[in-house]
Amino acid sequence: xNKLFSKIAFLFSGLIFLMSCERVTYQDExxxxxxxxxxxxSISIFNAKDELLHKYxxxxxxxxxxxxxxxxxxxxxxxxxxxxxxxxxxxxxxNSTWVLTYDENHKLDEYFVYMNGDFVIKYTFDxxxxxxxxxxxxxxxESDIVKITMSYAxxxxxxxxxxxxxFTYKDIIDNFNVPxxxxxxxxxxxxxxxxxxxxxxxxxxxxxxxxxxxNEFEYLRNEDGDICRIDVDSGRLYYIIEYAECxxxxx
Numbered sequence: 001x002n003k004l005f006s007k008i009a010f011l012f013s014g015l016i017f018l019m020s021c022e023r024v025t026y027q028d029e030x031x032x033x034x035x036x037x038x039x040x041x042s043i044s045i046f047n048a049k050d051e052l053l054h055k056y057x058x059x060x061x062x063x064x065x066x067x068x069x070x071x072x073x074x075x076x077x078x079x080x081x082x083x084x085x086x087x088x089x090x091x092x093x094x095n096s097t098w099v100l101t102y103d104e105n106h107k108l109d110e111y112f113v114y115m116n117g118d119f120v121i122k123y124t125f126d127x128x129x130x131x132x133x134x135x136x137x138x139x140x141x142e143s144d145i146v147k148i149t150m151s152y153a154x155x156x157x158x159x160x161x162x163x164x165x166x167f168t169y170k171d172i173i174d175n176f177n178v179p180x181x182x183x184x185x186x187x188x189x190x191x192x193x194x195x196x197x198x199x200x201x202x203x204x205x206x207x208x209x210x211x212x213x214x215n216e217f218e219y220l221r222n223e224d225g226d227i228c229r230i231d232v233d234s235g236r237l238y239y240i241i242e243y244a245e246c247x248x249x250x251x
Contacts, residue, residue: 032173033205034243035225039064039177041244048235056181056194060244066178069194076193088193098193132201157203165211169204172219172227180230180239183217 045054057070065083069076079087084106088098094115101110107130111123124136137148153160158169181194183206209215215232222228230239 030173031171032175033227034175038226038243040241042242043181044240045181046238046240054181058178066195071194078195085195090193159202165209167209168207169202170207172205173203174205183230
């Protein structure tokens with residue numbers, strides 16, 4: 001359990017607000033990641049040898065909520081209460097489940113992780129206004145000995161840092177309807193459920209992230225104008241993004 005706990009560096013948090021499938025007219029000076037309003041149907045991650053490392057397939061309900069994600073054959077199922085995500089179940093070897101609770105303002109308050117029915121880890125969140133100022137990670141004993149606190153620093157609507165991890169951004173509004181897995185810190189940290197396995201709270205798409213080394217991100221668009229590929233460090237990793245038609249994922 002200590003090995004599992006030590007791998008956890010941070011949790012990507014915030015609610016996932018989903019887009020409309022109708023084309024939206026934006027101001028000319030604003031550049032968006034997705035111009036058609038389509039929902040992501042799958043995200044595939046490859047290494048420099050073009051070997052597939054991970055693939056995420058997204059299924060939506062008629063309201064546009066993500067109801068399941070197939071991650072390399074492991075299925076995550078999502079449940080909602082009054083449009084808020086409240087629980088996740090997974091058919092992995094640990095029968096992992098997650099329970100989310102919110103405060104009176106519908107801000108994420110606590111995030112519980114269970115494995116084989118046993119409570120393992122809890123995340124709690126502190127806010128400065130509407131933005132997370134820090135989160136705390138506690139194991140089942142909830143003692144200060146095993147407590148980890150990660151502080152957030154913001155510059156406008158973009159996250160400047162999480163602890164010692166620093167970020168810079170491109171002038172591209174991040175309006176992906178789901179977070180891109182590990183976009184900011186490739187191959188870093190513990191895999192959580194796919195809706196939190198990426199960071200989506202900043203207004204803009206990241207340009208660089210700096211932890212032990214510097215990661216640089218480049219974005220390519222398809223003929224519709226939507227970002228369809230993301231290169232990390234000149235192709236050390238790259239993401240292929242595919243979109244659903246309106247009939248497949250009604251927004």
